[in-house]
Amino acid sequence: MNLVYKHALWALITVIGVFSLGTVALSRGETLNALWIITAAVSIYLVAYRYYSLYIADKVMQIDPTRATPAVRRNDGLDFVPTNKYVLFGHHFAAIAGAGPLVGPVLAAQMGYLPGTLWIIVGVVLAGAVQDFMVLFVSTRRDGRSLGDLVKSELGMVPGMIALIGTFVIMVIILAVLALIVVKALAASPWGTFTVAATIVIAMFMGVYSRYLRPGRVGEVSVIGLVLLIASIVAGGQVAEHAVLGPMFTFDAKQLTWMLIIYGFIASVLPVWLLLAPRDYLSTFLKIGTIVGLALAMVFVAPDLRMPAVTQFVDGTGPAWSGSLFPFIFITIACGAVSGFHALISSGTTPKLLDNEKNARMIGYGGMLMESFVAIMAMVTASVIDPGVYFAMNSPAAVIGSDVQSAALVISQWGFMITPDVLLQTAKDVGETTILSRAGGAPTLAVGMAQIFSQVLGGPGMMAFWYHFAILFEALFILTACDAGTRAGRFMLQDLLGSFVPAMKKTDSWVASLIATFLCVAAWGYILYQGVVDPLGGINSLWPLFGISNQMLAGVALMLCTVVLFKMKRQQFAWVTILPASWLIICTLTAGWQKVFDANPKIGFLALANKFQAAIDQGVVLAPAKSMEQMHQIVFNNQLDAALAVFFIFVVVSMMYYTVVACLKALKQDKVTSCETPYQAMPAHG
Amino acid sequence: MARLFSFNDLSTVGKYLGQAARQMVGVPDYATYVRHRRITHPGLPIMTELEFFRNRQDARYGAGRSGGCC
Numbered sequence: 001m002n003l004v005y006k007h008a009l010w011a012l013i014t015v016i017g018v019f020s021l022g023t024v025a026l027s028r029g030e031t032l033n034a035l036w037i038i039t040a041a042v043s044i045y046l047v048a049y050r051y052y053s054l055y056i057a058d059k060v061m062q063i064d065p066t067r068a069t070p071a072v073r074r075n076d077g078l079d080f081v082p083t084n085k086y087v088l089f090g091h092h093f094a095a096i097a098g099a100g101p102l103v104g105p106v107l108a109a110q111m112g113y114l115p116g117t118l119w120i121i122v123g124v125v126l127a128g129a130v131q132d133f134m135v136l137f138v139s140t141r142r143d144g145r146s147l148g149d150l151v152k153s154e155l156g157m158v159p160g161m162i163a164l165i166g167t168f169v170i171m172v173i174i175l176a177v178l179a180l181i182v183v184k185a186l187a188a189s190p191w192g193t194f195t196v197a198a199t200i201v202i203a204m205f206m207g208v209y210s211r212y213l214r215p216g217r218v219g220e221v222s223v224i225g226l227v228l229l230i231a232s233i234v235a236g237g238q239v240a241e242h243a244v245l246g247p248m249f250t251f252d253a254k255q256l257t258w259m260l261i262i263y264g265f266i267a268s269v270l271p272v273w274l275l276l277a278p279r280d281y282l283s284t285f286l287k288i289g290t291i292v293g294l295a296l297a298m299v300f301v302a303p304d305l306r307m308p309a310v311t312q313f314v315d316g317t318g319p320a321w322s323g324s325l326f327p328f329i330f331i332t333i334a335c336g337a338v339s340g341f342h343a344l345i346s347s348g349t350t351p352k353l354l355d356n357e358k359n360a361r362m363i364g365y366g367g368m369l370m371e372s373f374v375a376i377m378a379m380v381t382a383s384v385i386d387p388g389v390y391f392a393m394n395s396p397a398a399v400i401g402s403d404v405q406s407a408a409l410v411i412s413q414w415g416f417m418i419t420p421d422v423l424l425q426t427a428k429d430v431g432e433t434t435i436l437s438r439a440g441g442a443p444t445l446a447v448g449m450a451q452i453f454s455q456v457l458g459g460p461g462m463m464a465f466w467y468h469f470a471i472l473f474e475a476l477f478i479l480t481a482c483d484a485g486t487r488a489g490r491f492m493l494q495d496l497l498g499s500f501v502p503a504m505k506k507t508d509s510w511v512a513s514l515i516a517t518f519l520c521v522a523a524w525g526y527i528l529y530q531g532v533v534d535p536l537g538g539i540n541s542l543w544p545l546f547g548i549s550n551q552m553l554a555g556v557a558l559m560l561c562t563v564v565l566f567k568m569k570r571q572q573f574a575w576v577t578i579l580p581a582s583w584l585i586i587c588t589l590t591a592g593w594q595k596v597f598d599a600n601p602k603i604g605f606l607a608l609a610n611k612f613q614a615a616i617d618q619g620v621v622l623a624p625a626k627s628m629e630q631m632h633q634i635v636f637n638n639q640l641d642a643a644l645a646v647f648f649i650f651v652v653v654s655m656m657y658y659t660v661v662a663c664l665k666a667l668k669q670d671k672v673t674s675c676e677t678p679y680q681a682m683p684a685h686g
Numbered sequence: 687m688a689r690l691f692s693f694n695d696l697s698t699v700g701k702y703l704g705q706a707a708r709q710m711v712g713v714p715d716y717a718t719y720v721r722h723r724r725i726t727h728p729g730l731p732i733m734t735e736l737e738f739f740r741n742r743q744d745a746r747y748g749a750g751r752s753g754g755c756c
Contacts, residue, residue, distance in 0.1 A: 075726070077719030079745065083709065090706035216739035218708055272747040273740070280746075281711050288710070349712075487747060 010050055017043030021121075024309075025114060031304040034380045037113070038298065041121055041376045045369045048125040053133065053365040057358075060565070060573040061137050065358040068680045070144040070351060080144070082355035085362055091353065092367045094284050095345045096132070097291065099178055099478050100335025100550070101371050103441030105379035107543060108332045110318040110394060112310035113383040115329050120379065123330075123337025124372035127580030131338060131554055133364030134561040134577060135346040140360060141676045144351035147343050147557060153675045154563050159658040163556055166651045167344070168492050169644070170549040172520070174341070175485045176527035177546045178478045179264070180538050183256045183528070184440035185471050190249035191240040191431055193256075195468055196475045197249070198232035199279065200263075206278035222281045229282065233468050237431055253532045260482075261525035267479075268486040268517055276483050283477035290473050294377055294449065297456045307383035307390065312415070319395035320439050321540045322602035327590040330583075331547030336375025338580065340553025342368065356682070381448035388418025389426050389447065394439045396537030398623065407436055431464030439539040442478075446470035482524075489520040530637040535624050536602060541641055544595055545648075548588050552648050555584040559659040566666040567674035574663075585652055592649045596642045605645065609638035712746035713739065 020040035024032065057063045074080040083091070108116035139145055142153070148167060152160025186192045202225055210221045239245045251259070267275055316324035321332065335341065346364060354360060382390065391411045392400065400407040404420040411418050427435045430450055435443065450466035458465065491507060493516045498505030506512050531538030558581035565574040598604030601611045612635045615622045625631045666673055705715050716735050723732045733741060 075722060077722035078714065078741070081714050081718060081722075083714070084702060084705070087702055087706040087709050091709040094710040215736050218711060218713060219704065273743055276747055277711075277743050284710050285707065353709075353714075484747065 010047060013043050014047050017047060024117065027309060031306070032309070034298060034303050034305055034384065037117055037305075037376060037380055041117075041373060044121055044125065045373070048129070049366060049369060052125060053129065053361050056130065056133060056365070056576060057361045060570065060576050061134070062570075063137070063357045063360065064679075065356055066682050067357055068682050069140055069354045069357060070677075071353055071355055072682060073677075073680055074143070080352045083353040085355065085359040088350065088353050088355075088359070089363050089367060090288075092345065092350045092363050093370055094288060095349070096335075096339070096342045096367060096371055097287065097374055098335070098481060099181060099442075099474060100339060100341070101375040102378045102445055102474065103181060103543075104333040104336055104547070105375045106382040106441040106444050107320055107394070107439075107539070108329055109307055109379060109382040109390065110311065110320045111314045111325060111329060112308050113305055113379055114309040115314065115325055116333050116379050117376065119329055119333055120337050120372055120375045123333070124368060127554070127558075127583065128336075128338035128342070128372065129365040129368035130576060130580060131340075131557050131561070132342045132346050132368040133360060135343045135557050136351055136354070136360045136364035137357070138561060138564050139347035139351040140354055140357060143677050145347065147347045147560070150347060151556070151560055154560060154567065155655075155658050155662050159655060162651055162654055164492075164496065166549075166556070166648075167553065168489065168496065169647065170340070170553055171485055171489050171492070172523045173527065173542070173546050173549050173644070175482055175489070175524035176531060177542045178481055178485075179257075179260050179524065179528045180531045180542055181440040181442050182475050182478050183253050183260065183532060184438055184539070185442040185446075185475060186251070186256055187253040187438075188250060188434065189240075189432055189471075190246045191236040191464075191468050192471045192475070193249045193251060194239045194245075195229075195232050195236040195472050196479070198236070199229065199282070199472070199476055199479075200275070202228045202232065203275050203279040203282065206281070207274040210278060211273050218281060221278065222285050225278065225282045226286065229286070229472065230469075233465060233472060236468055237464060240431065254529075257525075257529050257532050260528070261521060264482055264486055264525070265517060265521045267483045268490065268521070269514065272487075276480070276487070279476065279480050280484070283480040286473050287477050290470075291374055291377075294381070294452070295373070297452050298377060298380065301452050301455045303380070303384040303452060303455075305380065305383040306385065307387050311387075316603070319391060319399050321543060322536075322600070323544065323591070323594065327587040327594070328544065330587040331544060331551050331591045333375065334547045334550040336372050336378070338551065338554045338584065339371075340550050340555070340557055342371075343553060343557035378445060381445055381452065383448075385444070385448045385451060386418065386422065386426075387416040388412070388422065389435070390444060391416055392418065392423050393435050393437070393444045393447070395437060396439065396540070397437045398535065398537070400436065402436065404434075404436065429460065429463045430467035432467075437537065439537050442471060442474045445474070486517065486520050486524070489524075490516040493520055530633075530640070533624070533630070533633070534637070535608075535622070535634060540602070541605070541638070544591060545641060545644055548592050548595070548645065548648050551584050552588045552652050555581050555588060555652060556655050558584065559655055563659055563662045563666070564674050566663040567672065569666075569672055571663070571667065585656065588652055589649060592645045592652075595645045596649075605638045605642035609635045609642070612638075713742050 017040055020036050023036050024040055071080045071082040075082060105116050138150060142150060148160060148164045151163040186196060206221045206225045210217060214220060239249060314325045316322060388411050392407050400410045404423040408418050408420040408423055427433060430447060446467045449470040450463045453466040454460060454462045494504050494507060494512060504512050531542045534541050558577045561577040562574050562581060565571060594603055595605055597606060599607050601608040612622060612631055616631050621631060625634055716738050719738060720732055
C-alpha cells in the first residue's frame, strides 16, 4: 500500500507528461499552444530526475554521502569551499547556460518544432544530463581534476594529448561561431551596434568603480551597470534615427568582423578588473534574469505556435542550414540536449565546491535539465513568430534575394504565405531597416522575445525596445565568452606550445602572452572572417562544425565515464553511458563524413571547393566572390573546413580505439583499477 | 499551527540569494573564508575583504579556467 502511495503522484505526472507529449507530437493543422510543450518537457524532466537520476546515483555510481569531497578535504576558503547546494546550483547553471541552448533550437526550427523538441527532451534525459552528472562524479572522486587530466590518467598519455588538442580546436570554433552570431545581429543595425559599444564603456566605468571607488561591492555596481544598460538601449533608438550618429554606427559585416577581432585582442590583454570582470557581472545577472523573465512571461502569455510541427525541410533542403534530419538535427541542437562543453565545467570549478557527493545529482543532472528547459523556451520563441518572417530572417540572400519583394515571393512559394509589407512592418516594429538574411539565431530569438515580452509589458510600442534588449542580452554574454575564451585559449596554447618551446610556458611573460593571444585571436578571427564571406551565409558551414565538435567532446566525456565504470567493475551498468556515447559517435561520424564528402555543394565542403575550383579553371567568377582572388579564398576556406571535420573524425575514432582497449584491459583484471582518490570519511560535523 | 515563514527564514533566503549571485561571478563567501582561516590556520595571516576580492577576481580569469560556455 505504502509503495502505491509513494509512486501515485509520480504516475500522475508521467500520465500528464505522456499526454502532453502525445498532443504535441500528434497535432497537425490546428494551432498548438506553447504550454503543451512546456508541460510535456517539465513533467518528463521531473519523472526522469526522480527515477533515472536516482538509479544512476544509487546503482551505477553508488554515491557515498559519508565520503569526504575535495571541497571538504582540501577546504582553503578560496578554490575549495564546501558550498550550499542551492548556491552551487546557481553557480553551475550560470556557468553552463550560454548562447548554445538559445541558438541551436532556433536554427533547428526550420524543420518545424517537433523534431527539435523531441531531441531536446529525449537527449537531455538519456545523454546530456547523464554526461554532466557522471563527469561531475568522476571529477569529484579525483580531487576535482579537469577533463584532459582525467582522460590522461584513466586512458593514457596519448589519448590525453589528443583530447587536449581537440578541446583547443573546439574552443577556437566556438569563439568564431559565437562572434559570427554577433556580427549577423549587428550588421546594418546602428541601434544594436551603439548599445553593444556602450556596454564596453559602461563595463569600464564599473571596473574603475569596483576597483577604486567602492571595491568589492558586486551587487551595487551591477545595479548601476544595469540601469546604465537600459538607458543605453533607450538612447540607441535616438542614435539610430540621428542624421549624423546613425550612419556613424552603421557597419557592414566585414567591418564589424575586423572591429571584433581587434577588440578581442585588446580586451583579452587588458587587466581583468577593467573590462572582463565587470562585464561578466552584467552578462551573468542579465542572463539569469532574462531566462527567469522569459519563463514567467511564457506561462503568462501562453502563446500559440505558428510554425508547423514538421516542415518540408526535413529532407535536407532547408535555407538556414543544409542536411537531412538525421544526423543534422542532432548536431544542430547541441547544448540543450547534450553538450560536451559542460564536461569542462563539471570538471572545473563545480567539483571543487561540492559539499557532499549526494548533491551531485541535483547539480549535475538537475542543472542540465534546467538548461534543456532554456532550449525548449528558445524553440517555442522561434516558433511563435510568423514562419514567413522566420524564413526571411534565416535564409541567405543567395536564396531569397536582397529585397522584401523577392524574399516574400520565394518564401510564399515554399508555402509560408508572407507579403513584402509584413516583412517591412516587422523590421519597422523592431526598429531596424531590414530583417532579411539575419541567420545566426540571435535576431530571430530577439523578434520572438520582443513579441512575448511586449505582450506582458509595454504593448506593441515597446517591441523595438525589447528587440534590442534581447540582442544586447545575447551580445553581452557572447562577448564575455569571447574574452574569457580567448584568455583561456591563450593559457591552453601556452601550455601546449610550452611542451615544445619552454619559453612559451611563462604566463607572466609579456612577449609569450602577446604571441599566444595573437595566435588565438588570429585563429578564431580567420574562421570568423571566412564565415562572414562564405557564399552560403557562414552559419551553414560553421554551425555544423561547432555542433560536430561539441557533440564529439560529449562523446569523449561519455567514453571516459564508460572506461571508469569498467575499471570500477560496474560494467553491467555501463549501458548508461555506452548508449548515449554510441548515438553521439554515430551522429558525429555521419555528419562529419557528409560535411566532408557529400556531393551536394550545400552540404559537402569539398564539393563546394570543387565547384568554385571548376569555375576558376573556366575563368568564371561565382557570386558572392567578386574577384579571382576571392574565388581562390573560398576554395581554400572550404578545404580548411573539410580538414577540421576530418580532424574531428580522427579524434572520435582514436578515442573509440583507446576506450575499447582500456575497457578490455579492465575486464581482464579481477579487481578495481580506477584511479580514485582514496576514501576519506566526512568529518563528524561539517 | 506552525507559521509558514518567519522573518528569520526570509533573511536566510536573502543571504543565500546574495551568496548565490556572488558565487555565480566567482566570488565565494568572505565570512566563510575568515572562519576557515581562524579555525584551521590560527595565527596565520588572513586576507582583508579587499585582498580577498582581488584574489578571487584574478583567479577566476587567470590560467586554468575553461572560459564561458557555448
